[in-house]
Amino acid sequence: MPYCPKAIVYYVGVNDIVNSGNDSATVITNVEKLLDDTHSKLPNAHIFYVYVNLLPGYFLGYTDTIKAVNAGLSTYIESRSWVEGVDAGKALLKSTGVADAGYFRLDNLHLSEYGYVVWSSVIKKALKAWLG
């Protein structure tokens, strides 16, 4: 590992759900392994895991799986001090709790440029709070 970062930010899991079609248990296991491996190689790095965003439109059918993945990973994260969960996707929800297509590209999967501004501002806030 050529670098010794103070912090690492991960946003992984969404493609495992919508492209690979994995169930929530498989995705949770894969992400937990990634986090464990990272921590074992970089024990001093603080890891931020950004929960999977809910998706609008065509991908609404994946909502339950995404919520199950986030819930499972939340339980894993809460019991470990070196990893922190960031719910940046909350900023992309409408008042009804459904993902707001206004923050996404027409594919309803990738964030629009403005969606990234809104989403990343939550991540930056979490990073700044930890880095001081």
Place this chain on the structure above:
Amino acid sequence: MKKLWAFFLSLLLAFSLAGCGGSSSVGDNSYSASTSTGTLGMFSLVSPTLGATLEEVPSFSWSASENAAYYTLEIASSETFITNNDAYVYYKHDFIAETSYTISASLSQKNVTYYWKVTAHSGSKTSVANNVFHFFLKSVDKEEVAFPLGEASDWSIHEAGSPLSLSIDNSNFFENNQESLCLKFELEDTKPIGWIVVTKTVELDTYGTDSLYLRFFYSGDDATAFIRLRDNDGEFWRHKIQLASNSKQICIMPFSEFTQDTQLVTVNNHVFDYFHIKYLEIVFEQTWGDGACLVSEIKTIKKSNYSSLFIKNLNFKNYDTSLWKWENSYNFGTDISADGSSYTLHYDQDANALNTVGMALAVR
């Protein structure tokens, strides 16, 4: 019967008084009036002088009228002081104690003759200055006129439209060191098709400029967007914005390409009096779902100052293909024709296996 006699007596007395006192008054000065508390004296307008040509709205002054309690100043772009007509400017200020006054409002029409007069008041009696002056107000041409975004609360949302939230975005989204107005609408849960109108009062002179300029961004479901302006005489004029979803756009809309809205709105003369903009509207129609829109740097410009942004003939050979970027690392090659006028995109299913949603190319 007693009451009837008293009425005839008072009528006779009234005619007698009018016969002696009234005639001398009219003979001396047809504009003065007599009162029991003293005659309002004759007075004259002083400045701006009759027939002056000015570039800025001046202070107005006049001589004192004896016994005057206060004055009324009226300014109009019609010689007959037409009121309540958007085609004409009419300004009135009452209860001026001094013999001069500086108006706080701008006179919106330029390159026109303005007429002004002053009326003196004493109790219920009035006396108009013995002349009406006029001056010519010239326009001052400008290169650009900025329309400040202000606060989100400065914009009004049409109450009959679809649900919308407005905010000011400070993220320097357009990298122009300016704030943006952010419109967020959520229609998927309410109606299948919606519309939105947000309005901001502008009231700015735009002499010398010929186009509207703004930075624009939209992402979300299908929609149709317009800019609508209300001109000097209250007419509505609109220009469509060609939406390029998830792209930062610079929109330059020549005033000559605006079309008039005629349904249920004021129509005076079918002329776009864009030298003074009363207010600006951002209009979305046929919005099919959620959307986020950012607007920044709204101003009127001289289009010729931005000629570098326009090309007459696109020549792909003028661009460095090594800087071309395709979304998500798709690659459609750089097959440019010999004369540079066309570019053929090659779709390779194996190389672009994940391309199920289309393609995008950014040329810089």
